Each structure stands twice: as C-alpha cells, then as structure tokens.
Amino acid sequence: MERRDVVIIGGGPAGLSAARRLSELDIAATVLEREQQAGGVPRHCGHLGFGWESHRRIWTGPGFAAQLRDDSKGLDLRTGHTVLGIDGDVLRVQNQHGISEMAAGRIILATGTRETPRSARLVGGARPRGVMTTGALQANVYLQNFKPFDRPVIIGSELVSFSAILTCRHIGIRPVAMIEAKDRISAPRPGDLIAKLVYGVPVWTRTSLIAIEGRGQVEAVEIERNGKREHIACDGVIFTGEWVPEAALLVNRPQVTLAGNVHGDLKTSGACWREGRAIAEQVARGSA
Ligand SMILES: Cc1cc2nc3c(=O)[nH]c(=O)nc-3n(C[C@H](O)[C@H](O)[C@H](O)COP(=O)(O)OP(=O)(O)OC[C@H]3O[C@@H](n4cnc5c(N)ncnc54)[C@H](O)[C@@H]3O)c2cc1C
Numbered sequence: 001m002e003r004r005d006v007v008i009i010g011g012g013p014a015g016l017s018a019a020r021r022l023s024e025l026d027i028a029a030t031v032l033e034r035e036q037q038a039g040g041v042p043r044h045c046g047h048l049g050f051g052w053e054s055h056r057r058i059w060t061g062p063g064f065a066a067q068l069r070d071d072s073k074g075l076d077l078r079t080g081h082t083v084l085g086i087d088g089d090v091l092r093v094q095n096q097h098g099i100s101e102m103a104a105g106r107i108i109l110a111t112g113t114r115e116t117p118r119s120a121r122l123v124g125g126a127r128p129r130g131v132m133t134t135g136a137l138q139a140n141v142y143l144q145n146f147k148p149f150d151r152p153v154i155i156g157s158e159l160v161s162f163s164a165i166l167t168c169r170h171i172g173i174r175p176v177a178m179i180e181a182k183d184r185i186s187a188p189r190p191g192d193l194i195a196k197l198v199y200g201v202p203v204w205t206r207t208s209l210i211a212i213e214g215r216g217q218v219e220a221v222e223i224e225r226n227g228k229r230e231h232i233a234c235d236g237v238i239f240t241g242e243w244v245p246e247a248a249l250l251v252n253r254p255q256v257t258l259a260g261n262v263h264g265d266l267k268t269s270g271a272c273w274r275e276g277r278a279i280a281e282q283v284a285r286g287s288a
Pocket residue numbers: 009010011012013014015032033034035038039040041042045048049050051081082083084110111112113134135138160163164246249259260261262266267268269270272
C-alpha cells in the first residue's frame with residue numbers, strides 16, 4: 001500500500017494553499033481532488049471578487065483557480081481521485097483505474113461546503129425542470145454556457161444569492177424577484193437596494209416559498225407574502241445558501257484536521273486560503 005506523510009483531501013483554495021505551505025516547510029503532501037481540474041468552487045464563479053486576500057490581485061473565480069493551479073506546480077496533485085472513505089489512517093480512493101488504498105500519517109480534510117438542494121428543503125408542489133442551486137446554475141452558465149431559464153425566482157438573500165444575480169446577468173437571465181422569509185436580508189445592506197436599483201431584481205422580505213408548479217418546466221411558484229398567498233409566474237427557481245458541509249468523510253480521529261469551508265459556514269476564498277496555510281503550519285509543528 002502507498003504511504004504518504006500528509007494527504008490533503010480536496011483541491012480547492014484551502015487544500016491547495018495547505019499543500020503549497022507544507023512544501024515550503026519541506027513536508028511532502030499529496031492532494032487528492034475528485035474533479036479533473038483543481039481549483040474548487042471558484043472554477044465556476046465567473047464574476048470578479050477573488051484573489052485580493054491571498055495575492056493582492058482581483059480575478060474572476062476561474063482566473064483565481066488558474067493562479068492556484070499555477071502555485072501548485074511541482075506538488076503531488078492528483079485530480080480525478082475521489083476519496084470514498086477513511087478508516088483509521090487508511091483512505092479508500094477511487095480513480096479511473098479502480099479503487100485502491102493509501103495510508104496517511106496526517107490527513108487534512110478540505111472538501112468544502114455546498115448549498116442545501118430542493119430535496120432537503122420542505123417545499124411542496126411538482127418536480128419540474130428548472131430548479132437548482134446557485135452552484136449548479138454557475139456550472140450551467142460558466143462551464144457549459146447554458147441558459148436553463150429566463151425568469152427565475154431566487155430563494156434566499158445571503159451573499160451567494162447576490163452572486164446568483166450576477167450569474168443570471170452574465171447570460172441574460174432576468175430574475176423575477178429574490179425572496180427572503182426573514183424581516184431583512186441575510187447579506188449586508190444595502191444589498192437589497194443594489195439588487196433592485198442596479199440589477200432590477202426586487203427583494204421581498206417576509207416572503208416564503210410554499211410550492212413549485214409546472215409540468216415540464218417550472219411555470220409558477222406559490223408564495224406567502226406578508227401572510228397572504230399568491231402565485232408568481234416564473235420558469236425557474238434558484239435555491240441559494242443554507243450551507244451543508246461536505247463532511248461525509250469526517251471522522252473523529254486525531255490525524256484528521258479540517259481546513260476551509262468544510263467547517264460548515266461559507267467563508268471567502270481568501271479566508272479559506274489563509275486557513276489552509278495556517279493548518280499546514282500547525283501540521284508541520286505537530287500541533288494539529
Ligand atoms: C456561488 C458562490 C460565489 C462565491 N463568490 C465568492 C467571491 O466572489 N469571492 C470569494 O472570495 N469567495 C466566493 N465564494 C466562496 C469561495 O468559493 C469559497 O470560500 C472557497 O471556494 C472555499 O474553498 P475550500 O477549499 O474550502 O472548498 P471548495 O472550493 O469547495 O473546494 C473543495 C474541493 O474538494 C473536492 N472534494 C470534495 N469531496 C471530495 C472527495 N471525497 N474526494 C476528493 N475531493 C473532494 C471538491 O471537488 C472541491 O474541488 C463563493 C462561493 C459560491 C458557492
């Protein structure tokens with residue numbers, strides 16, 4: 001069985017910065033990344049806003065991901081490698097050749113977080129096409145140049161919900177509205193004013209999604225707004241935020257340390273990058 005001093009699971013900003021810092025400290029680490037290309041979530045966030053905290057430059061997500069891959073040249077970065085499970089210090093890893101085992105002295109888990117999909121939310125109604133998370137929308141728009149709908153409703157008002165507006169705008173989608181069950185938006189103000197005045201998307205607070213309607217594609221949503229039910233015509237629904245850590249591999253063992261968004265909340269890519277480096281230094285000192 002192959003043995004490595006440190007194995008990092010996940011080649012996003014946190015995992016790649018941890019690997020780079022370990023190599024600067026003369027510790028060989030192997031990064032296992034399930035996608036064919038490393039870079040994590042920024043690979044499909046086509047808008048500007050990445051890189052300042054780490055490189056003092058502003059890139060789009062794909063630009064930032066490309067810089068991280070550049071920073072990783074010479075490291076043992078294995079893409080197309082999915083970790084299926086961890087048992088003690090042994091990882092079960094799948095790649096195109098099948099499943100194998102690898103032993104690791106230390107493991108850094110940097111698998112990120114994802115938005116809660118419809119299936120895990122209590123929303124009634126039909127199951128038509130055109131319902132997705134921001135992450136899936138971004139993959140459609142930025143990776144495949146595909147426009148899945150024209151007039152969706154955005155559910156939620158976290159920072160990522162505003163990223164959904166930017167993604168829509170990139171491909172000519174005009175959201176009908178952003179709805180938020182609470183009294184005020186979750187993202188800092190004046191996000192709601194900017195959404196309305198700059199991007200033409202009204203933000204309705206105290207509004208909940210009750211049901212999704214439509215046979216083939218979404219045709220309408222039923223909402224409850226200020227205590228009254230109404231139907232809003234639309235052809236898509238974007239579920240944003242409500243983060244769930246990609247923690248299926250999380251095992252309570254001393255040799256596993258977490259880095260980046262796998263903790264559960266959504267931090268910026270720069271904060272994850274910095275955390276990856278800090279964790280690498282702790283691992284090098286033997287204190288993590
Ligand atoms: C829609 C959206 C917009 C955003 N906009 C911004 C922005 O403008 N500016 C900003 O700074 N941040 C932004 N962020 C946040 C930023 O993308 C994240 O903070 C950052 O990507 C987190 O880095 P990470 O390394 O923790 O996780 P991720 O980037 O999620 O990387 C985790 C990696 O682990 C891999 N992985 C998962 N499971 C396994 C497994 N079992 N085996 C092997 N590999 C695995 C995944 O394929 C992935 O590559 C945005 C996020 C989203 C979702």
